[in-house]
Amino acid sequence: MSGLVLALLAGGLTGLALGALGGGGCILAVPALIYLLGFTPAAATTAGLVVVTLTSVTALVTHACAGSVRWRAGALFAAAGLVPAAVGGAVSGRLPSPLLMGAFALVAAVAAARMLRPSASVRSDELPVRSGQVVKAGAGLGAVTGLLGVGGGFLAVPALVNVVGLRMRAAVGTSLLVITVNSLAALAARTGSAADVDWSAVAPFAAAAVLGAWDGKRLTAGLSADTLRRTFGCVLLGVAAIMLVDAVL
Template sequence: MSPLVLALLAGAVVGLALGALGGGGSMLAVPALVYLLGFTPAAATTASLLIVAVTSATALYAHARAGHVRWRAGALFAATGILPAAGAGAAAGRLPQPVLTAAFAGVAGVAAVLMLRAGGAGRGARAGAGAVRPGRAAGAGAGLGALTGLLGVGGGFLVVPALVSVLAFEMRAATGTSLLVIAVNSLASLATRGSTTTGLDWAVVAPFTGAAVLGAWDGKRLAARLTGAALRRTFAVALLVVAAAMGADAVVQSVGSA
């Protein structure tokens, strides 16, 4: 398959994940860019931030029109994550590639477990009325911002479970609100990686982003038809596969560089 076709297919899957679940785009974009399109891990994380920022902003508009965005909580998460995202983004370029790959695999595995557990948390959360807890929300936002900057992940697969379990959001509100956090954190991290964007293969990144934007609209429609539990389980399994593959690759990289 040509790189263009691979970019379009991968972009559509990434957009579908973001539009349907409010997360998972970068968790799928980085492995696709590395293993299908030949990007280095450092270039893939930078490209992923760009793709996810644009796609999240587009999907956010659709969810906001449906009334599924809680702006106050999302703004708190996003605001506390800006500085950590920028600082971690500046440090990411100094870390060895095997370390970045292993860290990404670990985060993907944790995110999968959190998504599988989020269903049960959400059922109990609905009784809690969804009040915003500023201290816990700020702490979670700062940690997720750091992960965004370091690993090039938008953090949606961690934001959504946090909003469901910590702030007692229903799944649809958590999905829409997470897109605001993802877009802001991704842009903050990109601001520290300006020099790395010049080396990106725009013939791949541009169609990847375009397909992701279109896929996000389809994801929004898909989310309205399927249950949140079914969508969570599907992408959690996909994340576990990604985590296992990238963990094995990190071991190979470490052995090769030894």
């Protein structure tokens, strides 16, 4: 199968997951870039941030039009992650590839566990924003985004529900604002890095992801959110196992 077809398929899956779940899809982008398109881990995390940013903005627009973005809470959460995201982005390119892949595999495993766990993240009302806890959660998410080139929506959505107090629908939409801000900060920190990125391969991947993100929210209307989470959780678990073995060996 040609590199272009692989890039389009992987990008489309990434966008669908991000638009439908507010996270989880972009963690598939980095391993897809490494194993399907031959990127180095450093180049894949940089390219992954580009894909994350473009697809997050696209999905954010659709959720904002539906009124499911809580701008004040999202802005506070995102602001807390700006510096950690920038620091993580600057450090990432200097880490050994096995260490970077091992860390990514562990994060993917955490994401899979969260997706496979029965969802208890449902609220009938929204709680007052607890600023101190929001700042801590936002800073941790920013560091993960910068270091590993993932949006962190699989961590942001539960945090926005359990720490910020949003209902699930609002948490998914608001997470896209957080992802966009963190990804831009991490990308800015990587400007001028030595990672050699093949932008001719990234472009079709990102374009397919953007188109998939437009359809991702509509996908949730026809399928159960739990079914979607379990499906992507199983895929992520397999990806985590492959990357962990690769990093160790």
